[in-house]
Amino acid sequence: MQNKGLVKFFAILFALVSIYQLSFTFVANGIKKDAKAYAEQKLAQIKKNPTPGQPLPELNALEVSYLDSLKKVEVFSLGFADYTYEDVSNKQINKGLDLEGGINVILQISVKDVLRGLANESKNAVFNKALDNAAKIQQGNESYLDAFFRAFDEAAAGTSVKLASPDIFANRNLSDEINFNMTNDQVKKVIRRKVDESVDSAFGVLRKRIDKFGVTQPNIAKLGQTGRILVELPGAKDEDRIKKLLQSTAQLEFWETYRVDELGGFLQTANEALKATEKATTVTAAPSANDSIAKMLGNSKSKDTVAGAKGNNPLLDKFVSIGGGPVLAIVAVQDTAKVNNYLRRPEIRNLLPADKRFAKFVWSKGTTTKDPKTKKESQTFELYALKGNKDNKAPLSGGVIVDARDTFDQMGKPAVSMQMNGQGAKVWEEMTGKAYTDKGFIAIVLDNVVYSAPGVSSGPIAGGRSEISGNFDVAETKDLANVLRAGKLPAAAEIVQSEVVGPSLGQKAIDAGTISSIVGLILVCFWMMFYYGKAGLYANMALIVNLLFLFGILASLGAVLTLPGIAGIVLTLGTAVDANIIIYERAKEELRDGKSLSDAVRSSYGWKGAMRSIIDANVTHVLTGAILFIFGTGPIQGFATTLLIGIFTTLFTSIFIARIFIDKDVAGNKPLAFTTPITKNWFTGFNFDYIGIKKYSYIFSTLVVIVSCVSFYLNGLDEGVDFVGGRTFQVKFTKAVEPSVIAEALTKEFGTTVEAKVFGDDDQLKLTTKYKIKDESVNTDKEVNEKLYNALKSYFPGTSYKQFINNYDGKKIGVLQSSKVGAAISADIKTNSFWAVIGAMAIVGLYLIISFRKWQYSLGAIAAVFHDVIFVLGVYSLFYKYAPFHMEMDQHFIAAILTVIGYSMNDTVIVFDRVREFLAGDRKGHFKDVVNASINTTLSRTLNTSLTMIMVLLIMFIFGGESIRGFVFAMLIGIIVGTYSSLFIATPVLVDTMNKSAIDDIEKRHFTDQQ
Structure with missing residues (x-):
């Protein structure tokens, strides 16, 4: 072999470089072990001397806190160079989520929403038809934007409509870049750039949120030109919290609200109108709630049957009780969909007084209570009516927020304080002044959910400071302040694929x-x-x-x-x-x-x-x-x-x-x-x-x-969720179980087929379902998790929902791994x-x-x-x-x-x-x-x-x-x-x-x- 000396030289050099690179991994692993030991010791001390009213911190949060304290501290020296923990962690071999544990999510920025925004919410029939058809004709590996352009060309064929029409993209917002003389091809280039800018904007917003979340070495990356964003959070555990943080568009709005005494007559009228259309049922309801509702609305006649029975109270019987002030009613979680259906019907909305025809009915964040006798939990939501307008735009939006902090309100409960810019402060002062005069309320609405609706008791509020209070815990206020500081997403972010390990x-x-x-x-x-x-x-x-x-x-x-x-x-x-x-x-x-x-x-x-x-x-x-x-x-x-x-x-x-x-x-x-x-x-x-x-x-x-x-x-192939879409859960039980029994219980709970197969040991199952796989809304994943827990909780005595879903607190049972693959990505x-x-x-x-x-x-x-x-x-x-x-x-x-x-x-x-x-x-x-x-x-x-x-x-x-x-x-x-x-x-x-x-x-x- 020629040049033996040169080969030996490079081999030795390569070996030394490899040892140098690997040394950071060994040092980082040692520090992580120290962090884990510190966290366990700290948690044990807190448990011995807990602070009244303060929840116990999570072990993972204590580990992250320890590692954050070392970020700028020198932890490794090689003589010729010194390295902080941040340097060491950046140079180590990182473990994937299947080894580290954590959450992996692929978010799809809704290009459909971006296009609607660029078109200024156009009502053009061709444009909206193309938006709807794009998802139907979209092929594997084809972007939604390309599918939209194809759908538009088909829908516009034989018409004079084009992308540069004044009521589509040649509007006031895009007048600097698109005019009605441009061809479709010219407009497509501009729209592609605008969509890319929206994805970049979403990427920046998500990065700000993740950087403040509190996990070590988070990873966020754009996946080519697909409009998809990969988010990896090693060591993260609270699945519901993280998904909510990522998907929240942070669309903050401030609305005036109607009081219950202003719309109580409408609710009674709507109830009477529904009696003529709703079919009878025979299920018995609690009489006390119905009686109190009827009396508060001025109707002394009350029936003791559930809403839906002809001649009874289809709407009112869905109310647990009438609220007060801005709260129209309190409704159990299982009845909110039916109430929504009633209030959206055109014939019911036509019953609204002329000066209230643009009212927007929205729900609160929700409250969970536990019956002291049965120990069963129930969830209720408050119904509000916002003073809407024909443009469906709030008098004041979250764009005026320049800072947000998690804090505590006057009652010592977790809250979020916000500071507005000069323009926002002026509008806020006008709104609060009007509310003070009219004895009204202002609803603070985030992503179409009312978080609080305070009244104004001491005159107009100057300076642009406001506060969101409500049914929060400390983690929720931190997340809410985080998303408000990071800003809103330009469009909805849908989780099309996720994996939790x-x-x-x-x-x-x-x-x-x-x-x-x-x-x-x-x-x-x-x-x-x-x-x-x-x-x-x-x-x-x-x-x-x-x-x-x-x-x-x-x-x-x-x-x-x-x-x-x-x-x-x-x-x-x-x-x-x-x-x-x-x-x-x-x-x-x-x-x-x-x-x-x-x-x-x-x-x-x-x-x-x-x-x-x-x-x-x-x-x-x-x-x-x-x-x-x-x-x-x-x-x-x-x-x-x-x-x-x-x-x-x-x-x-x-x-x-x-x-x-x-x-x-x-x-x-x-x-x-x-x-x-x-x-x-x-x-x-x-x-x-x-x-x-x-x-x-x-x-x-x-x-x-x-x-x-x-x-x-004859047999086909056992196509996994990667190919057909769906959700899978790897669940470990306390003892061996029969898959068919588990499958039957889950199918009954979900209302659709759930497959259960032994996965490794007899006490471990792999569960697969396509339940609501096409529904990418924020709350769907949590709903699925809750249904899974409700169907299986009898197999996990003493295990809470959080412990079951997130597999922590030392329990090695429950959901070890879960994944979701949406239809589009499959x-x-x-x-x-x-x-x-x-x-x-x-x-x-x-x-x-x-x-x-x-x-x-x-x-x-x-x-x-x-x-x-x-x-x-x-x-x-x-x-x-x-x-x-x-x-x-x-x-x-x-x-x-x-x-x-x-x-x-x-x-x-x-x-x-x-x-x-x-x-x-x-x-x-x-x-x-x-x-x-x-x-x-x-x-x-x-x-x-x-x-x-x-x-x-x-x-x-x-x-x-x-x-x-x-x-x-x-x-x-x-x-x-x-x-x-x-x-x-x-x-x-x-x-x-x-x-x-x-x-x-x-x-x-x-x-x-x-x-």
Whole structure:
């Protein structure tokens, strides 16, 4: 090897840099352990001496507080440089949420709302039709904006309406950029820019909110030009609180309200009108509430039947009681939808007095109370009527707020104080002055919810200070002040995908990954020593250096380590020795041919030896890994990252590091046989006729494809929520449960089918439902969580809703993990997956055509890969109903398929390289004899590589954890089938597709007939 000194220099330098990069991870982990110990000790002290009226702090909050205190403190010194904790944490290898625990959310900024705003709430029929149709015609991977433009072109066809119409985008707000003379294409460019600006604005607002939330190392990123924003909050636990924080548009408004005595007559009139339309029911209601309501409204007649009975009180019976002041009524949570329905009916709204026809009916934040006798909780909402107007615009909006702080009101309850700018202060003074004169109330409304509606008792309020008080806890006031300071979102932010991982599940994943990595490393090292002796020891040394380099690069890139990423590292253990195996097998052949050790080593490492095969095999691997990285998201990108980095570090260490030790033996005339006495003659003199039995392999493979296709038709595939949308919950019970019983209870609670399957142990289930998956509203996720808790709480005695959903307070039961994939994003995932698989086969096939200069090689490889993909899909289709582990089609499965494509190509390329070498050399025999010889002489390499891969995959399958078991099983089947197809499918297809005249020409030019 030339330039040995230079290689050693770079290897040592690279090792030192890797150790330097990894040192930050070790220091950061030590500080995190200290933070956890501090938090536990602090919480124990607080529990011993609690402050009356103050809630106990969360363990996570105490940890974050400790780490925040160290941000600017020097915690690590290397002599030449000192580093604060903030520096250290930025340089460490970060753990993904599947290892750390926390919340991952993808938010979709509502482009529909942005377009409405840009069009100044246009009433144009064509415009609104296009807005509605865009979501219906939107295709996978197509943005809503592109779909809107298509829908508009269709809706406007045959009309004079265009995007630059005065009542659409050529309005007063956009007059500086759009005029009515512009074409649709010109307007589209402006609108695209405006939408991008809105997404950027939303990104900035969300970043401000997250930075103040209080978690270590939050991550927020825009996902291309999709209008989607990824938010990752490691260690975060309160799912409901976080989702509310992220989705709140922070649309703050100040409205005057009607008093109950001003609209009481309308409620009574509406109730009488509804009697004529509502059908009777026979459920009995509490008489006291109905009597009091009727008396307060001036009606002494009251019935003791629930609202809805003809001749009784359809509206009034929905009221728990009449309120007072600005509160029209108090309504139970289950009746709010019905009351909304009544008050929105045109015939009911027409009963409003002429001067009150624009009244807006809205609800309060809600109050939860517990019955002291039954201990059951109930939730009620207060009904308000705002003094609306034809423009539906509040007299004062939140845009005037310049500062907001969480504080306590005069009663000592949590509140939020706000400061307005000069213009807002003036309007506020006018509004409060009018309210004082009229003895009225001003409702403070955030995102169409009334948080408080105070009266004004001491005259106009000057200076622009105001306060929001109500039914808050301390955390809520902090969040509310946070979102008000950060500003409002330009449009609604809908959660289209989310994943919540409990801390106990994250630790379990780390343990599983660590065990599988260590066992896999030991097995691979043992096998290399057993098969190749001292040369195997050198390969193992290179493998250890390889792992050091791999983790060093991950640290320097700031990569995130995920559970699939750990799987990628374990796979690297199997592939890291592949290049060594190719070189060692070549060296054994050279030694058998009588060459000296020095010549055998030099020849094996040369381009005509093993190097060309290594390059071709790894290029196909890199191509499939790159496609996986491009089309994958989250943990799948983590898998692709470690896989790609592992390929390059493996090549360097296998080719250069191992050779340093080998060259040292050569220079010292030390014996090196690349084998052991036991394995010396393994796979030598093998002369199996693969081409001769091709008809049998064709028949077998054809039957497999036919059976698989029939199974696709009859059984289909178990498509996970990644592909079809839905919600999944991984729930751990206190003891083993019957899935069918749980499914029945949940289906009854949700009113739609809920699937329940054992996930790992008998006390752990995976629950799947499509309940309200298309409803992206803020409260839907909380509603789903509450229904889940209500249906299962009898299985979790003494566990509160918060403990059940967020899996903390030391309880390792309840929801360990939950995820949600909206319909729109699942369509994108399915489209990406399809093109990833097709693209991988196409691009690798193209590379083989370029490399081998004959399309027959590419066709043989593609045929083998296509066979492997169908085989794996067929196994999953046939057995997913019966397997003791989950065999779902999801992103992890697609990652496995792409990995299988890479390894199948790898095996095939090694054989094809030997065919090409023999054809260009002096090998004697017919074409089919040369192909058979190529397979037989590379059999040791093929089986050795496959065996090391199968070993590490089996280890991952056994120890890697339930969440990646199906993913690993797909690769395990794929590697086994890929080995078979390389031997029995790829080469026979190559032989059968070769032109007869070309074969005759090859044999005439290169071979002598042995017959």
